[in-house]
Amino acid sequence: MQRTVSFNQLKIACSNCNLRELCLPVDLSNDEILQLNDLCHQKRRFAHGDYLYRSGDKFQSLFAIRSGSFKTQVLHEDGREQVTGFQMAGEIIGLDAISTDRHTCDAIAHESSEVCELPFNKLETLSRKLPSLQRHLHRIMSREIVRDQGIMLLLGSMRAEQRLAAFLLNLSQRYAARGLSPTRFQLRMSRQEIGSYLGLKLETISRTFSLLQQRGLIHIHIKSIEILDMEGLQTCLAGS
Amino acid sequence: MQRTVSFNQLKIACSNCNLRELCLPVDLSNDEILQLNDLCHQKRRFAHGDYLYRSGDKFQSLFAIRSGSFKTQVLHEDGREQVTGFQMAGEIIGLDAISTDRHTCDAIAHESSEVCELPFNKLETLSRKLPSLQRHLHRIMSREIVRDQGIMLLLGSMRAEQRLAAFLLNLSQRYAARGLSPTRFQLRMSRQEIGSYLGLKLETISRTFSLLQQRGLIHIHIKSIEILDMEGLQTCLAGS
DNA sequence: CATGAATTTTGATATATATCAAATCGGTGT
């Protein structure tokens, strides 16, 4: 029953889902990789604006973003909507739903995107057999906690300028981790959405972009941004 | 090798660590309960102000608070410290460290407290054998994510009054869940700490308490608080 | 290419909270 796989097959298997978060750091045998790969065979495409899931939907699967990007948001009782995160290819989405069996936010495609579905029961079953997968799943969930606490700190004690610097540096890092330019990229989200995420109004975002540009830290034109002075931005994040 | 346990023993086992979060909802056999119980045999006491762990410490265990309460905080580069959470008896603390192998914040006893240590490797090993424990661990981590995202929403889009109302209602619920009065309890934390947690200054906290009192929603005297109008507070949380 | 809608930028003003300062209160030890 032991299947043998070539290194090439293995690479394909591993990249099958583009599971940067789930796959890469796991030291699994070839066979184990294949098992994991079987998990996430089912793929789905989404166009800009499509919902991956909605708040209240029954939770069954995590989703690994293969390509494209998503945003997550919640609707307040009064109708206002608040963005809780931006997710890029290679990230896992839906972790918040595990505790309640229902999704707690909406996930919406920001552009044409592909995801693969990871049925959570199967993921749990497999992770009982594969300790390194189990550990990895724990790390992913913990990382989400750390990320969220980072945002809490940002919202609790930083001013507009620092928040935006933190946001841009975070995007920059994530692009860099994907082998893309950390200094020149497209913002997939509107000023409105950035503001909602950072706890600021769109006008403040616009003003703060202008400010950073005047200081020569960035060059921005609508959705195209170039970071001109990375260290300057970091200084700005550190604040006064 | 199968040990038999009476219902009474089982209750003792389960309550051994006062693991509201870890134990109660898990449907384990008697023997499994005993295994879990073995995990958390080591107990430690802390006095007010003692550190349970510090930011940067090597991560090895989660901690279950048996009695008392803790706060977690991070130190910014510039020396300011920000409270990231208040933890009560029955809660699990340390989840953020799993992803980095190092603790990412300080945990400090707010009063005389007892914790039991849960070596994470052992917890993982056991949870590979006990699916319901595995599922439960996942739920606990997910719940932490949901909690943090709740704070994000609060910090991002609520005013002082709403934040404080949310804070008080949250405490109230947690006391209620422990069979204590949801309307009359002691605040273990200072105005400073509440402010730090809610992204406000201590003066604002004090003023807002006064405001809520003037409106007849609460009665507060230093650290003793009584909620007089629960619905009023909820309305206040919902905001304008 | 022209038109209109949506997004972004910029300006003027309002407002919530921070900051600075002082007074009051509560607890602790002598």
Add this chain to the structure above:
DNA sequence: ACACCGATTTGATATATATCAAAATTCATG
């Protein structure tokens, strides 16, 4: 009971961001 020290409350003012409004730019559509 008294004096002291930290925590809390309250007041006056400053400031960052929100809000309201209008202009400028970009984008979508026929």
